[in-house]
Amino acid sequence: MISVIIPTFNEAAVIEETLRRAAAALRSAGEDFELVVVDDASADGTAERVETLALEIPVRVLRRPGRMGLATAVLDGWATARGDVWGVIDADLQHPPETLTALAAAIHQGADLAIGSRYVPGGGTSRWTWVRRFISLAATHMAATVLPLKLAAVGDPMSGLFMIRSSALQDAHLNPLGYKILLEVIAKAHYKNLVEVPYVFQERERGASKLGTRQYAEYLQHLMRLALGTGQFWGWVRYGMVALAGALIDVALFANLVEKWAWAPVAALPVAIEVALLSNYVWSEMITFHGDEASGFRRGYLKRLFRYEWICLPGAALNLSVTMLWILFGGHLLFAAAAGVISGGLFNLAVNIPAIWRTWGRQLPEH
Ligand code: GDD
Ligand code: MN
DSSP, rough: OEEEEEESSOOOOTTTHHHHHHHHHHHTOOOOOEEEEEEOOTTTTTHHHHHHTTTSEEEEEEEEOOOOOOOHHHHHHHOOSSSEEEEEOOOSSSSSSHHHHHHHHHHHHHHHEEEEEESSOEEESSSOOOOHHHHHHHHHHHHHSSSHHHTTTSOOOOOOOOOGGGGGEEEEEEOOOOOOOHHHHHOOOOOOEEEEEEOOEEEOOOSOOOOOOHHOOOOOHHHHHHHHHHHHHHHHHHHHHHHHHHHHHHHHHHHHHHHOOOHHHHHHHHHHHHHHHHHHHIIIIIIIITSSSSOOOTTTHHHHHHHHHHHHHHHHHHHHHHHHHHHHTTOOOHHHHHHHHHHHHHHIIIIIIIHHHTTGGGSSSOO
8 A cells, every 4th residue: 555645834725636636646556545644734724625635535634733844744644654655745736646656656566766756867847947957956966975875876866756665664763854855765765676757847836835045954954964874974084085195195296296307297297196096096995985895905996997087087187277277377386286186176076976986886775
């Protein structure tokens, strides 16, 4: 049986249509189901409306005394769920309820976690301005950067539309903050098979979004808490130390080659960068990403090395350009090298972390 939670806060204008379409979608999936509306004391009569529909549709309301947050609403709903598959969908029709059919089918075919995704082929956002698209993609990328071993493999880890086998959540100790329950689920649930099902995020026709500044702040806090809770934070500390050592090697070797050995800067820097990359690679392999196994090189290290170098190429090119320009404009060698290495490092941090960490992708959950 599938239990689908529908969190609501003042959604009286749409809830009836949502419930009817969700019920139809689950019925057409051929699955036994229940809908659970978790309402946070909506003042517009959302809960009462749901109760009048309970005669026609297998739905019940869980009332909470005040606005307590989307993520905990989902958890409280799941806590009362009778099904062995748990789902969640927004009440405001921005998630097309029809997608529930495909999610149920994915679970039926063996997925442990089926995610409605905007960022796989066939998915998308309807009339979003490019600013909004950018914010959404940046927030998604940020999650993948903070938790690269867990979240980088998922296209839309911020989705609020998904289904999961309840067994995958046993002993998972979910402790979410704010809006993004799925981040918590991906980071902590025990699943093997993850499937992303495309859907197009619709415009809100009725009612108002409940997302505000507070929710954005909570999101950042939530990411930090997850980094600490999953041990990923310490991976970051190790990674940072290795990167710092690499930066020092880059600058010191460059200055040495140029000043002591009279190399041309443009010849010295690629050598310095390459030595720094090799150092980063060796230390990452031995310390940062050793995982549960004893540290040290594992099979396939040459392949990983090439991959790593390839991914770091744009950052290295940026490093080279900045350093050379700096020297060209009369800057001191050391400052030039430092500016270059910081630019390359920041570039990697901003856009490349998920790809770099995926070099050691053996650590990713199997999906
Ligand atoms: N019970 C309860 N308590 N429900 C809430 C609360 C709350 O504090 N806050 C919001 N909701 C309900 C809304 O009534 C709606 O059904 C759903 O949660 C989503 O809220 P919206 O305010 O419409 O969210 P959104 O459209 O900005 O964001 C949605 O899309 C994201 C994709 O970017 C959410 O579904 C996210 O989960 C999703 O990731
Ligand atoms: Mn919405």
